[in-house]
Amino acid sequence: MLKQPPSFEEYLPHLAYDSVIFGFNGSELKILVLEYHNTGLFALPGGFVKRYEDVDAAAKRGLWERTGLDNIFLEQFYTFGNFSRSRPDIMRTILEANGFEVPDDYWILDRFISIAYYALINYDEVMPKPDELSDNINWYPVDNLPKLMMDHQLIVEKALLILRENLDKKLVGMNLLPPKFTMQVLQKVYEAILGEKLRRTTFQRKMLTLDLLVRHEKLFSGGAHKAPYLYSFKHKMAVQTAEDAILSN
Amino acid sequence: MLKQPPSFEEYLPHLAYDSVIFGFNGSELKILVLEYHNTGLFALPGGFVKRYEDVDAAAKRGLWERTGLDNIFLEQFYTFGNFSRSRPDIMRTILEANGFEVPDDYWILDRFISIAYYALINYDEVMPKPDELSDNINWYPVDNLPKLMMDHQLIVEKALLILRENLDKKLVGMNLLPPKFTMQVLQKVYEAILGEKLRRTTFQRKMLTLDLLVRHEKLFSGGAHKAPYLYSFKHKMAVQTAEDAILSN
DNA sequence: ACCCTATTGTCTCATTTTGTTACATTAATA
DNA sequence: TATTAATGTAACAAAATGAGACAATAGGGT
Numbered sequence: 001m002l003k004q005p006p007s008f009e010e011y012l013p014h015l016a017y018d019s020v021i022f023g024f025n026g027s028e029l030k031i032l033v034l035e036y037h038n039t040g041l042f043a044l045p046g047g048f049v050k051r052y053e054d055v056d057a058a059a060k061r062g063l064w065e066r067t068g069l070d071n072i073f074l075e076q077f078y079t080f081g082n083f084s085r086s087r088p089d090i091m092r093t094i095l096e097a098n099g100f101e102v103p104d105d106y107w108i109l110d111r112f113i114s115i116a117y118y119a120l121i122n123y124d125e126v127m128p129k130p131d132e133l134s135d136n137i138n139w140y141p142v143d144n145l146p147k148l149m150m151d152h153q154l155i156v157e158k159a160l161l162i163l164r165e166n167l168d169k170k171l172v173g174m175n176l177l178p179p180k181f182t183m184q185v186l187q188k189v190y191e192a193i194l195g196e197k198l199r200r201t202t203f204q205r206k207m208l209t210l211d212l213l214v215r216h217e218k219l220f221s222g223g224a225h226k227a228p229y230l231y232s233f234k235h236k237m238a239v240q241t242a243e244d245a246i247l248s249n
Numbered sequence: 250m251l252k253q254p255p256s257f258e259e260y261l262p263h264l265a266y267d268s269v270i271f272g273f274n275g276s277e278l279k280i281l282v283l284e285y286h287n288t289g290l291f292a293l294p295g296g297f298v299k300r301y302e303d304v305d306a307a308a309k310r311g312l313w314e315r316t317g318l319d320n321i322f323l324e325q326f327y328t329f330g331n332f333s334r335s336r337p338d339i340m341r342t343i344l345e346a347n348g349f350e351v352p353d354d355y356w357i358l359d360r361f362i363s364i365a366y367y368a369l370i371n372y373d374e375v376m377p378k379p380d381e382l383s384d385n386i387n388w389y390p391v392d393n394l395p396k397l398m399m400d401h402q403l404i405v406e407k408a409l410l411i412l413r414e415n416l417d418k419k420l421v422g423m424n425l426l427p428p429k430f431t432m433q434v435l436q437k438v439y440e441a442i443l444g445e446k447l448r449r450t451t452f453q454r455k456m457l458t459l460d461l462l463v464r465h466e467k468l469f470s471g472g473a474h475k476a477p478y479l480y481s482f483k484h485k486m487a488v489q490t491a492e493d494a495i496l497s498n
Numbered sequence: 499a500c501c502c503t504a505t506t507g508t509c510t511c512a513t514t515t516t517g518t519t520a521c522a523t524t525a526a527t528a
Numbered sequence: 529t530a531t532t533a534a535t536g537t538a539a540c541a542a543a544a545t546g547a548g549a550c551a552a553t554a555g556g557g558t
Contacts, residue, residue, distance in 0.1 A: 012263050012360070012362075013262060013263070014261050014262070014263065014264065015263065015264070015362060049330070051360070052332055052360075053332065054330060054331045054332050054333075055328070055330025055331070055362060056330065056331070076327070076328060076330075078325070079304070079325060079328040079364050081298070081303060081304025081305065081325075081364060082303045082304070082305070083301055083302065083303050084303075111261070111300070111301075113261075113264060113304060113364075115328050115330060115362075165414075182535095183535085183536090184534085184535090199516095199517070199518080200534095200535090201517090201518080201519085201536090201537085202516065202517065202518085204535090204536075204537090205516085205537090206515095206516085209515095218525095220525070220526090221525095222525085222526075223525070223526070223533075223534070224525060224526040224527055224531090224532060224533060224534085225524070225525060225526075225532070225533040225534035225535070226523060226524040226525060226533080226534055226535045226536080227524075227525060227526095227534090227535080228534075228535060228536090229535090229536085431506095432506085432507090433505085433506085448545095448546070448547075449505095449506090450507085450508085450509095450546090450547080450548085451545065451546065451547085453506090453507075453508090454508090454545085455544095455545085458544095467554095469554070469555090470554095471554085471555075472504075472505070472554070472555070473502085473503060473504060473505090473553095473554060473555040473556050473557095474503070474504040474505035474506070474553070474554060474555070475504085475505055475506045475507080475552060475553040475554060475555095476505090476506080476553075476554060476555090477505075477506060477507090478506090478507085499558100500557100500558085501556105501557085501558080502555105502556080502557080502558095503554100503555090503556085503557100504553100504554095504555095505552100505553090505554090506551105506552080506553080506554105507550105507551090507552080507553105508549105508550090508551085508552100509548105509549085509550080509551100510547105510548085510549080510550100511546105511547090511548085511549100512545100512546080512547080512548100513544100513545080513546070513547095514543100514544080514545070514546085515542100515543080515544070515545085516541100516542080516543070516544085517540105517541080517542070517543085518539100518540085518541075518542090519538105519539085519540085519541095520537105520538085520539075520540095521536105521537090521538080521539100522535105522536090522537090522538095523534100523535075523536080523537100524532105524533100524534090524535080524536105525532100525533095525534095525535105526531100526532090526533100527530100527531080527532080528529100528530090528531080528532100
């Protein structure tokens with residue numbers, strides 16, 4: 001009924017990646033969380049690294065498998081390497097709930113070090129698809145997540161800190177928004193990430209003086225008020241993989 | 250004549266750490282580089298992770314083994330996971346130059362992912378000691394390093410970028426300087442890390458208004474000029490391991 | 499003892515950046 | 529056509545930073 005579980009020969013032992021995939025729906029910052037069949041366990045999407053595969057490529061592959069998106073911002077931000085983070089009991093629960101026979105020495109029950117990535121994607125373009133171990137994958141607001149298994153809550157918190165630190169450097173807005181957007185929406189991205197209100201006029205002035213935006217036609221949204229301009233980012237920033245980032249930083 | 254090489258049973262396969270250990274001698278930023286016996290190969294100090302050991306603990310242990318220092322600033326900053334970074338030919342050279350018989354399937358010749366750390370230490374307190382594979386370990390100015398093996402030059406460059414980014418956040422000076430120091434020396438640390446000259450008066454005003462320093466007695470160094478005050482940092486910042494940093498960030 | 503020199507600590511003023519408020523503009527609606 | 533609410537920008541205040549001036553002072557030289 002189910003495919004074979006991942007085989008020992010194909011993957012590096014003890015090594016995994018997990019991804020915190022951020023999206024923005026216009027008002028809230030969300031991340032993708034998957035739920036495993038018949039277990040009530042929620043987890044970040046993650047996977048294993050093939051024996052001859054770059055770790056970055058593994059994370060990129062996993063993202064593509066789950067979202068169908070290929071050219072997106074994806075950056076490694078931390079590696080979780082505590083011995084106690086590994087939970088063979090939980091891994092066994094997940095595998096058995098999927099009908100696998102799990103030998104005691106099965107490699108997935110071993111200790112795992114996880115290299116964590118965060119991705120920024122345009123919420124509208126994504127139709128997440130579950131894999132064979134999970135029965136669904138959904139967007140959840142970062143401040144209202146289900147209880148995540150193992151240390152995944154910690155991984156999310158660290159990702160949020162890093163995202164805040166990189167907010168200006170990495171032109172986060174460009175990666176979370178559609179190509180054209182209003183100043184108000186851009187401000188809401190910033191507010192959602194920082195978790196605080198910003199002053200409208202100061203924000204607008206700041207963004208405009210940074211000289212990163214191009215102004216386009218107005219957006220007539222139907223509201224009984226002056227129509228805002230649409231903007232886009234001036235320079236199409238190359239999508240960064242973590243390795244690019246080292247050089248471009 | 251030589252001890253046994255590291256054994257497969259004791260360590261996690263495919264996983265290593267490397268440390269960029271920064272020190273400041275009063276005018277230049279330096280790092281510790283080791284040279285392997287009879288090979289002309291220069292490398293960052295690194296090592297392997299024991300099967301039941303936290304990765305942070307492994308890096309800490311390695312630092313202690315090489316410097317004798319125990320309570321120092323040590324923070325993980327990046328994980329290098331490209332397949333092509335591993336160089337079994339070079340590892341073989343190093344092992345054979347030390348008189349080891351190296352079987353073709355020896356685990357150290359496999360692919361390795363390296364978790365990189367940077368450390369900040371008080372240059373004066375350190376008497377580096379070589380391990381059994383290296384014949385010496387020495388301070389080198391960051392802008393005048395010997396040619397490093399594999400991707401270690403890249404690791405250093407990434408460490409420097411991270412150090413610059415964290416210069417203010419992490420109170421770097423506290424970790425690179427002796428307990429009491431003059432404003433001039435503090436400024437030189439900043440200049441060495443940033444790689445640029447700073448304005449004396451602006452720097453002094455900035456540091457004082459940050460309200461982080463305590464002023465002590467003057468330092469009569471023997472120069473024919475007004476004696477500068479000595480300063481120390483107000484709050485003894487707890488030494489951070491990478492795991493602490495997640496929470497304290 | 500007295501001047502000279504180099505460095506230090508602080509002050510002042512100019513410039514830039516940011517905070518805050520005000521106000522005219524304008525798209526839809528009644 | 530007046531009303532309403534969001535928008536773009538200007539204007540002024542406050543804060544931060546840049547740049548220079550200057551008095552204080554620990555030695556050295558005479």
